[in-house]
Amino acid sequence: MRTGLIRSAVLGVAAIALVTACSSSGATTAPAASTVPATEGAPGAITATGAWARAMAPGATNSAVYVTLLNGTGTDDALVSAAADIDATVEIHEVSMVSEAPMESAGMGGGMSSAAPVESAGMGGGMMGMRPIEKLPLPAGAAVELKPGSYHIMLIGVKEPLKDGSTIEVTLTFEKAPPITLTVPVKMG
Numbered sequence: 118m119r120t121g122l123i124r125s126a127v128l129g130v131a132a133i134a135l136v137t138a139c140s141s142s143g144a145t146t147a148p149a150a151s152t153v154p155a156t157e158g159a160p161g162a163i164t165a166t167g168a169w170a171r172a173m174a175p176g177a178t179n180s181a182v183y184v185t186l187l188n189g190t191g192t193d194d195a196l197v198s199a200a201a202d203i204d205a206t207v208e209i210h211e212v213s214m215v216s217e218a219p220m221e222s223a224g225m226g227g228g229m230s231s232a233a234p235v236e237s238a239g240m241g242g243g244m245m246g247m248r249p250i251e252k253l254p255l256p257a258g259a260a261v262e263l264k265p266g267s268y269h270i271m272l273i274g275v276k277e278p279l280k281d282g283s284t285i286e287v288t289l290t291f292e293k294a295p296p297i298t299l300t301v302p303v304k305m306g
């Protein structure tokens with residue numbers, strides 16, 4: 118009886134010591150089953166913040182969704198597709214500088230040039246072009262920003278122009294993590 122008491126007391130002290138050790142040293146390498154409060158969403162998940170879709174002028178047919186994706190899973194992942202609850206084609210796009218090549222539209226390769234219209238905006242000397250990508254890598258622990266002039270979720274052939282103040286539902290599908298559905302506010306760019 119007496120030894121039992123002592124033993125549990127010792128165990129208790131050991132447990133407290135363990136907890137203390139963990140909480141004081143585990144700042145950077147997060148333990149798997151920790152109680153560290155997450156700033157956004159659940160730990161061990163991909164979280165999306167600041168999502169918005171660009172409001173469209175009457176007659177416009179394209180828009181885009183922007184969002185910051187934080188991969189908190191501890192494993193490299195990737196955004197592989199996106200869908201929206203509107204009548205439109207949804208693609209993941211990247212934007213890159215098109216160097217000198219002026220307007221030689223379907224010239225080279227010719228393979229996938231019909232996929233999406235390339236929207237050009239003269240910024241400085243170069244031209245900005247965008248194109249669909251298979252997937253957007255989301256390295257473990259990193260935040261990837263989809264924003265104007267960079268990666269975005271392209272909405273092509275939108276039947277009903279997105280109006281400022283409304284919302285759309287966007288579902289993001291990842292290579293490994295479970296899909297997430299966002300309620301995305303529509304705003305003026």
Ligand SMILES: [Cu+2]
Pocket residue numbers: 181210211247248269270271
């Ligand atoms: Cu685009």
